Amino acid sequence: MPTNILDDARSYLVDFLKGKQNVFETKHPWRKGWEFAVLHSLHVEAYVLRILGREDDRLSESEVTLLRLAAILHDIARLEKREDHARAGAEIAAEWLERNGQYGLNAEESRKVLEMIADHSKKEVCEQDFSKGVLKDADTLDEIGVMSIFMTSNWLEHQSPFFFHALRQRLIEVELPFCDQKLSILNTEGAKKILREKRDFVEDFLAQLRDELQAEREAEQSLMRLSQEVESEYSG
Numbered sequence: 001m002p003t004n005i006l007d008d009a010r011s012y013l014v015d016f017l018k019g020k021q022n023v024f025e026t027k028h029p030w031r032k033g034w035e036f037a038v039l040h041s042l043h044v045e046a047y048v049l050r051i052l053g054r055e056d057d058r059l060s061e062s063e064v065t066l067l068r069l070a071a072i073l074h075d076i077a078r079l080e081k082r083e084d085h086a087r088a089g090a091e092i093a094a095e096w097l098e099r100n101g102q103y104g105l106n107a108e109e110s111r112k113v114l115e116m117i118a119d120h121s122k123k124e125v126c127e128q129d130f131s132k133g134v135l136k137d138a139d140t141l142d143e144i145g146v147m148s149i150f151m152t153s154n155w156l157e158h159q160s161p162f163f164f165h166a167l168r169q170r171l172i173e174v175e176l177p178f179c180d181q182k183l184s185i186l187n188t189e190g191a192k193k194i195l196r197e198k199r200d201f202v203e204d205f206l207a208q209l210r211d212e213l214q215a216e217r218e219a220e221q222s223l224m225r226l227s228q229e230v231e232s233e234y235s236g
């Protein structure tokens with residue numbers, strides 16, 4: 001297998017996406033541009049290696065290369081279509097491989113890469129194939145942790161004097177259960193360990209925020225109640 005296949009795939013990803021925009025993103029402005037799609041793909045490739053580093057199951061060097069290749073190309077069609085982007089991405093990857101003489105991959109190796117890409121969105125399906133499970137898990141791990149705290153803040157009213165209280169509340173009510181739901185669909189122990197560390201980080205952040213806000217003090221609680229009463233008086 002040629003060693004430059006991963007570099008070529010990254011260059012192809014950039015060439016293919018350059019200038020395109022995502023039309024359905026509304027909450028997180030940085031996710032609209034094509035650059036984000038490239039960065040996400042590179043993050044997923046890096047998570048593949050992090051997960052493998054925590055697994056006893058050993059893949060051969062060429063299996064790791066196939067997995068990294070699938071990670072780089074897995075979302076190549078996602079900027080244009082959200083639904084069924086996995087299958088569309090597999091078709092784009094198949095054409096790219098074909099134009100390049102399959103990069104020396106044999107039929108079985110090409111099939112494996114394309115199948116990993118085509119099936120990566122079916123996160124609810126428990127994966128029997130180890131490589132496919134690692135790719136799905138790596139995709140799930142991106143944008144959870146520090147990033148999800150910032151993303152949570154985009155759902156809130158930034159002008160509100162209770163912004164940090166609302167942030168704390170939404171992290172507790174939405175983000176931590178979201179982490180737990182993701183934990184329940186992960187396929188590999190390696191990814192579960194990484195996600196538990198991310199969840200612990202969010203818990204630590206929440207503990208620090210609670211201290212800084214003195215959120216459970218009586219004075220703070222009554223000020224919030226008062227503010228809600230004033231607001232409903234005006235709106236009523």
Ligand SMILES: [Fe+2]
Pocket residue numbers: 040044074075139
């Ligand atoms: Fe993805």
